[in-house]
Amino acid sequence: MIKTKLRPRKLKELTVVERNEIIKRCEAKWDEVIDKIIPIMQDVKNRGDKALIEYTKKFDKADLTTKGLEVTKEEIKEAYTNITKNEYNMLYQMKRNVSNFHSRNIPSTWTEKFYSGKAELGKQIVPVDRAGAYIPGGKYNYPSTAIMAIVPAKIAGVKEIVAVTPPKSDGKIESITLVAMDMAGATRIFKVGGSQAIAALAYGTESIPNVDIIVGPGNIYVNSAKKWLNMTERIRIDLPAGPSEIFIIADSEADPSWITRDLISQAEHDENSCAILVTNSEEIANKTYKILLKEVCTGKILGKKMSVVKKSLENFGAILLTDTLEEAVEFANDFAPEHLEIMIKNKSDINKILKQVKHAGSIFIGEYSTVAAADYNLGTNHILPTGGAARRYSALSTETFQKISMVQKLTKKALEMLDPGIETLSRAEGLYNMHGLSIKIRLRKKKK
Amino acid sequence: MIKTKLRPRKLKELTVVERNEIIKRCEAKWDEVIDKIIPIMQDVKNRGDKALIEYTKKFDKADLTTKGLEVTKEEIKEAYTNITKNEYNMLYQMKRNVSNFHSRNIPSTWTEKFYSGKAELGKQIVPVDRAGAYIPGGKYNYPSTAIMAIVPAKIAGVKEIVAVTPPKSDGKIESITLVAMDMAGATRIFKVGGSQAIAALAYGTESIPNVDIIVGPGNIYVNSAKKWLNMTERIRIDLPAGPSEIFIIADSEADPSWITRDLISQAEHDENSCAILVTNSEEIANKTYKILLKEVCTGKILGKKMSVVKKSLENFGAILLTDTLEEAVEFANDFAPEHLEIMIKNKSDINKILKQVKHAGSIFIGEYSTVAAADYNLGTNHILPTGGAARRYSALSTETFQKISMVQKLTKKALEMLDPGIETLSRAEGLYNMHGLSIKIRLRKKKK
Numbered sequence: 025m026i027k028t029k030l031r032p033r034k035l036k037e038l039t040v041v042e043r044n045e046i047i048k049r050c051e052a053k054w055d056e057v058i059d060k061i062i063p064i065m066q067d068v069k070n071r072g073d074k075a076l077i078e079y080t081k082k083f084d085k086a087d088l089t090t091k092g093l094e095v096t097k098e099e100i101k102e103a104y105t106n107i108t109k110n111e112y113n114m115l116y117q118m119k120r121n122v123s124n125f126h127s128r129n130i131p132s133t134w135t136e137k138f139y140s141g142k143a144e145l146g147k148q149i150v151p152v153d154r155a156g157a158y159i160p161g162g163k164y165n166y167p168s169t170a171i172m173a174i175v176p177a178k179i180a181g182v183k184e185i186v187a188v189t190p191p192k193s194d195g196k197i198e199s200i201t202l203v204a205m206d207m208a209g210a211t212r213i214f215k216v217g218g219s220q221a222i223a224a225l226a227y228g229t230e231s232i233p234n235v236d237i238i239v240g241p242g243n244i245y246v247n248s249a250k251k252w253l254n255m256t257e258r259i260r261i262d263l264p265a266g267p268s269e270i271f272i273i274a275d276s277e278a279d280p281s282w283i284t285r286d287l288i289s290q291a292e293h294d295e296n297s298c299a300i301l302v303t304n305s306e307e308i309a310n311k312t313y314k315i316l317l318k319e320v321c322t323g324k325i326l327g328k329k330m331s332v333v334k335k336s337l338e339n340f341g342a343i344l345l346t347d348t349l350e351e352a353v354e355f356a357n358d359f360a361p362e363h364l365e366i367m368i369k370n371k372s373d374i375n376k377i378l379k380q381v382k383h384a385g386s387i388f389i390g391e392y393s394t395v396a397a398a399d400y401n402l403g404t405n406h407i408l409p410t411g412g413a414a415r416r417y418s419a420l421s422t423e424t425f426q427k428i429s430m431v432q433k434l435t436k437k438a439l440e441m442l443d444p445g446i447e448t449l450s451r452a453e454g455l456y457n458m459h460g461l462s463i464k465i466r467l468r469k470k471k472k
Numbered sequence: 473m474i475k476t477k478l479r480p481r482k483l484k485e486l487t488v489v490e491r492n493e494i495i496k497r498c499e500a501k502w503d504e505v506i507d508k509i510i511p512i513m514q515d516v517k518n519r520g521d522k523a524l525i526e527y528t529k530k531f532d533k534a535d536l537t538t539k540g541l542e543v544t545k546e547e548i549k550e551a552y553t554n555i556t557k558n559e560y561n562m563l564y565q566m567k568r569n570v571s572n573f574h575s576r577n578i579p580s581t582w583t584e585k586f587y588s589g590k591a592e593l594g595k596q597i598v599p600v601d602r603a604g605a606y607i608p609g610g611k612y613n614y615p616s617t618a619i620m621a622i623v624p625a626k627i628a629g630v631k632e633i634v635a636v637t638p639p640k641s642d643g644k645i646e647s648i649t650l651v652a653m654d655m656a657g658a659t660r661i662f663k664v665g666g667s668q669a670i671a672a673l674a675y676g677t678e679s680i681p682n683v684d685i686i687v688g689p690g691n692i693y694v695n696s697a698k699k700w701l702n703m704t705e706r707i708r709i710d711l712p713a714g715p716s717e718i719f720i721i722a723d724s725e726a727d728p729s730w731i732t733r734d735l736i737s738q739a740e741h742d743e744n745s746c747a748i749l750v751t752n753s754e755e756i757a758n759k760t761y762k763i764l765l766k767e768v769c770t771g772k773i774l775g776k777k778m779s780v781v782k783k784s785l786e787n788f789g790a791i792l793l794t795d796t797l798e799e800a801v802e803f804a805n806d807f808a809p810e811h812l813e814i815m816i817k818n819k820s821d822i823n824k825i826l827k828q829v830k831h832a833g834s835i836f837i838g839e840y841s842t843v844a845a846a847d848y849n850l851g852t853n854h855i856l857p858t859g860g861a862a863r864r865y866s867a868l869s870t871e872t873f874q875k876i877s878m879v880q881k882l883t884k885k886a887l888e889m890l891d892p893g894i895e896t897l898s899r900a901e902g903l904y905n906m907h908g909l910s911i912k913i914r915l916r917k918k919k920k
Contacts, residue, residue, distance in 0.1 A: 052705070114896040121586075125593055128584060134577055138569075138851065145573055145852055150830050152864055164902050200900050236864045255703040256502070257712055260864040264705055285910035292906045329905055382598050386878035392914055393882045396907040401893035403586060404593055404878040416600055416684045416708040418876035428866035430834035430852040434841045445849035448562040452648050454612050457777055458740045459844040462733035466840055 025338055030316060032309035032343040035302065035355060047359050049340050049411060050296035052266050054248040061249050065223035072229035079220040084161075085193040088215060093231050095197065095213040100206050106199035115200070118401035119171050119207050125403030126179045130422050135431055142438035148429040151181040152260075154233060155425055156225035157210065158240035158250075159201065161190040161217055167204035168400050172407050172420065173240040174208035180425035185210050186225060186235055190217025217242075219249035226258040234258075239420060241265040241407060262424050263409045263417040267296035270395060271361035271384070273352045273377070276305035277369035278391060280312040284319060286365060287312075287341070288326070288333055289396055295335035300359070302344045302352040309345050316343075349373060353380045360384065360414040363395045385414045439463055473786055478764060480757035480791040483750065483803060495807050497788050497859060498744035500714050502696040509697050513671035520677035527668040532609075533641040536663060541679050543645065543661040548654050554647035563648070566849035567619050567655050573851030574627045578870050583879055590886035596877040599629040600708075602681060603873055604673035606688035606698075607653065609638040609645070609665055615652035616848055620855050620868065621688040622656035628873035633658050634673060634683055638665025665690075667697035674706040682706075687868060689713040689855060710872050711857045711865040715744035718843060719809035719832070721800045721825070724753035725817035726839060728760040732767060734813060735760075737844055739784040740777045746788035748807070750800040757793050764791075797821060801828045808832065808862040811843045833862045887911055 038046075067075045077088050104112070135146030157173040160166050170187065177185050187210035191197055197205075197215060205213050214232055216224060222242075228234030238250055239262035247264065254261045270290040272283055287299040303309050320337060323330035346352045349368065356364055360383035367390070368374045374389060381387060385408030386398060398404045407420035418424070443463050450459040486494075515523045525536050552560070583594030605621040608614050618635065625633050635658035639645055645653075645663060653661050662680055664672060670690075676682030686698055687710035695712065702709045718738040720731055735747040751757050768785060771778035794800045797816065804812055808831035815838070816822045822837060829835060833856030834846060846852045855868035866872070891911050898907040 054704070110896055111900060114893040117893050118897065125586070129582055129595070131579060136576060138573070143850070145850070147577070147867075147869070148829070148835060153830070165900060167900060168897055251703045251705075255699045257500070257699075257859070257861065282910070282913055285906060285913050289903075289906040289910045292903065325905055325909065327905060381596070382601070384877050387596060387880070389879070389881040392884050392887055393880050394887075394910050394914065396894060396898070396910045397882060397887060397890050398878065398880055399894075399903075399907060400897045401890050402591070402593070402880060402882075404880050408878070411705070413705065414875070414877070416875065418874075419595075419878045421595070421876055421878075423871075423876060426866075427862070427864065428869055428871060429832050429862070430846065430856070430867045430869075431837070432835070432841050432846055432850060432852055433837040434845060434850075436840050439840050439842075439845060442845050442849050445562040445565050446844060446847075448558055449566065449616055449848045450844070452559060452613060452615060455737075455740065455847075457773055457775060458733060458737040459847060461773065462730070462737045462842050462844045465730055465733050466842065 026320065026334060027317060029338050030313055030341055030343055032313055032345050035344045035346045035351060046342055047412065049269065049298045050267050052244055052247065052411065054244065054251060057244050057248050058252065061219035061245055064219050065249060068220050068223035068229065069227045073231050076216050076220055076224055076229060079218065080191065080216055083218055084190045086191040086195040088195055091195055093214045093216055095202065095215060100202060103199040103202040107203055111200055114401070115167060115204055115207060118168065119175060121401050121403035122171050122175045123179060126176045126422050130180065131426060139438045139441055142435045142441065144433040146431045148431045149426050151425050152236035152427065154184040154186065154235040155182045156235035156238040157185060157187045158221060158238060158242050158246060159187060159189040159205065160242055165198045165201045167200045168406065169241065170201055170204035171208045172405050174205065174210050176405065176420060176422045177425045178209035180422040182425050184233065186212050186214070186233060188214045188216050188221040188225065191215035219245045222246055222249035222253060226253040236260060237425065239407065239424060262407065262420050264411060264413045265407060266410045267298065268293040269298040269362040269410055270300070270365065271356055271359055271363065272301045272365040272367060273349065273356060274301060274303040274308055274367040275349060275369060275373070276308055278308055278367035280308055280315050282391060283312050283367065284315045286394055287316065288319060290363065291333040291336040291341065292329045295332050295339065297336045298340035299337060300342045300344070302346060302355060304346050304349055304352065306345060309343050313343055349377055350380065353377050356384065357382045360412045362386065362408045362410040362414065364388065365393065365395065367391050383415045385409050385419050436466065439466055443467060474768065474782060475765060477786050478761055478789055478791055480761055480793050483792045483794045483799060494748070494790055495860065497717065497746045498715050500692055500695065500859065502692065502699060505692050505696050506700060509667035509693055512667050513697060513700070516668050516671035516677065517675045521679050524664050524668055524672055524677060527666065528639065528664055531666055532638045534639040534643040536643055539643055541662045541664055543650065543663060548650060551647040551650040555651055559648055560651070562849070563615060563652055563655060566616065567623060569849050569851035570619050570623045571627060574624045574870050578628065579874060587886045587889055590883045590889065592881040594879045596879045597874050599873050600684035600875065602632040602634065602683040603630045604683035604686040605633060605635045605658065606669060606686060606690050606694055607635060607637040607649065608690055613646040613649045615648045616854065617689065618649055618652035619656045620853050622653065622658050624853065624868060624870045625873045626657035628870040630873050632681065634660050634662070634681060636662045636664050636669040636673065639663035667693045670694060670697035670701060674701040684708060685873065687855065687872060710855065710868050712859060712861045713855060714858045715746065716741040717746040717810040717858055718748070718813065719804055719807055719811065720749045720813040720815060721797065721804060722749060722751040722756055722815040723797060723817060724756055726756055726815035728756055728763050730839060731760050731815065732763045734842055735764065736767060736781055738811065739781040739789065743780050743783035743787065745784045747785060748790045748792070750792045750794060750803055752794050752797055752800065754793060757791050761791055797825055798828065801825050804832065805830045808860045810834065810856045810858040810862065812836065813841065813843065815839050831863045833857050833867050884914065887914055891915060
């Protein structure tokens with residue numbers, strides 16, 4: 025089955041249905057879960073902490089009745105002693121690198137003179153007051169995600185950063201994740217996950233403060249709760265983040281075993297993940313196909329991950345051949361992948377291709393630029409739009425936590441210059457009575 | 473009734489309930505309309521243009537069966553001949569000023585060297601492919617809104633800008649609005665409004681292309697449709713824009729008749745609009761109260777607008793007294809108004825206050841900076857978050873149409889530097905197998 029699914033195909037020989045099937049990948053079925061989570065969110069709104077403790081018992085098998093939802097200073101202290109010196113150092117290095125990247129070129133307030141200096145106009149750029157960061161838990165730990173979600177908020181100047189993550193059944197958070205949350209700059213940390221955590225951050229409870237924006241990836245329950253509460257105007261959210269994706273554009277100079285590793289690196293995340301190679305080299309397509317089959321079917325390196333990778337590649341994998349690199353990048357723009365690797369050797373080719381790239385969450389240029397580096401300590405953000413949302417949404421960054429206000433400071437002279445236009449247009453809109461006259465009254469008055 | 477409602481009150485003597493009541497203002501009841509519009513949106517998805525023509529007949533009393541939904545070149549040409557020379561000039565001036573402001577300091581792609589020059593990281597900033605602009609119609613015309621919604625998209629580099637507005641019952645769009653849409657840069661214009669227009673832009677129909685983002689204000693049906701389709705991941709939307717609001721902070725030097733005009737300018741929009749004065753001067757509070765009552769109750773200038781203004785002030789108006797200006801700005805931040813006017817004379821006071829302002833859609837500094845100027849030809853944008861959403865959302869601007877991708881270009885050296893961290897952290901996350909090894913395989917290979 026996987027042999028047929030992955031066998032190299034010509035992109036332009038695909039039927040429209042086949043092409044769209046690839047672009048569609050795994051669609052989030054939010055409508056299948058929304059009816060389940062609305063009562064949970066409503067319950068959290070009504071009963072607060074009490075409801076949270078019950079759901080945490082039910083879903084995470086953790087009893088927080090006596091310990092409470094909030095992580096204590098002692099627990100944080102203990103977590104630091106539980107991790108190895110090396111883990112601490114590497115986390116610290118990652119935090120420093122992510123801080124460093126996210127500190128560059130942050131949009132900031134500006135004003136400029138207009139109307140021959142008679143008016144000053146601009147944009148005020150300020151952070152939200154409070155941000156919530158959802159850090160997934162469960163089967164795996166995500167200390168790296170804690171750093172990616174929290175550090176940009178801190179750099180953007182957010183004063184209160186509330187982090188939440190589901191506890192293990194012993195009522196604790198994995199030490200390395202807890203250290204990452206604290207080190208990144210969370211001001212308060214709570215042991216709660218799922219849609220109940222999102223509801224708590226949106227409505228606020230006795231112990232959890234409500235926030236202005238919620239960021240961070242999660243499962244379908246978490247993502248649907250974010251979207252729902254965004255719609256009902258309780259919160260703003262970051263971006264739709266679902267199963268991981270990689271889209272590799274490669275020419276004949278690329279190394280098929282490197283390509284294979286990168287494809288499988290995404291496929292190992294989830295059976296709904298998506299890994300695609302598009303190349304103008306038949307040789308690269310065939311070689312990658314062979315190595316991929318071998319790695320997946322023998323499972324020597326993959327171990328327990330084998331079945332996940334296999335399913336992911338069977339469901340959403342593809343190796344596609346194009347005549348030109350332009351054709352490949354055109355398809356990439358239609359696909360709008362979370363991660364786009366461009367493994368092209370020729371410099372002028374690379375620059376040409378780069379100019380054509382429009383829609384990708386994160387772009388990796390050249391053979392040494394592998395997604396795994398950016399997943400961890402490189403510094404760029406790994407919380408990215410998936411499922412084609414890169415057509416519309418930004419990667420998580422400091423900008424996610426900022427907002428723009430218009431600023432204007434006028435003199436009487438500026439108003440005089442604008443008056444004829446305001447009069448004409450406010451009359452045309454039937455709003456002259458007051459809009460137009462609010463100018464006139466200022467012009468009539470003697471200059472002070 | 474209006475006498476009691478507007479009578480100056482001390483802010484700190486309000487009960488918590490009274491304070492929250494003011495902050496709450498008019499809440500959008502999206503849940504009351506969503507069940508009505510879901511079938512309409514579904515119908516447009518299924519039946520396309522046919523459904524649109526039926527709804528336009530039903531809701532706008534316009535029969536487009538033979539003429540079709542799209543505005544023709546001839547109609548646009550005709551519209552230009554229908555408006556006065558003066559209207560044309562003032563529209564053109566407005567478009568030029570809005571273009572001028574929105575062209576300044578646009579975020580653009582950047583990369584910088586990191587890791588002693590061994591890696592290049594940055595952000596790629598590109599516009600969406602297609603934007604939809606909703607221009608309200610009905611009782612009034614909004615040529616100014618057409619310019620505010622469309623010009624920033626064009627400046628941001630959006631290639632296709634699809635504008636929609638409900639037609640009049642004769643199947644036409646008011647000439648001045650049509651000229652504004654065309655002049656601003658709409659690439660296609662359709663005669664359709666309400667939730668059916670939003671659905672058409674989100675799903676696409678035979679004649680209307682689907683878009684990536686929909687911007688522009690509308691009534692509760694339009695806004696709810698935008699939010700719903702945003703949740704279901706068809707589109708991105710700009711910001712929640714409901715009834716207009718003004719919040720004025722004034723000291724003893726402000727002119728009560730100017731204040732009155734500005735308050736009424738917002739109140740005249742809609743009976744759900746909201747106008748609030750907060751001042752540390754008892755004299756200003758009392759004088760404004762008197763003038764306001766006189767203008768509203770005699771209705772000399774207001775004319776037909778009298779009853780709207782009266783209802784708006786009764787429902788959502790307030791005159792509040794504070795001991796200090798700091799207290800006033802603190803309340804402004806809690807309120808997060810669409811428009812904030814700061815009518816303070818003293819320069820050092822103004823600068824102090826400005827630093828404290830965090831949440832407002834648009835900020836007007838000094839007595840000559842009146843909202844009406846920015847509503848029209850000043851250049852700053854008038855599509856702003858309302859209802860407290862300024863705590864979380866930006867004003868509409870070029871940034872609305874852009875998105876940010878991460879960019880990374882690594883050398884082998886950079887990977888070597890990062891390798892220990894990636895190994896440690898990917899092991900901690902249980903993702904070493906492939907993530908860690910995708911680095912190792914690149915390091916093992918001989919340097920080319």
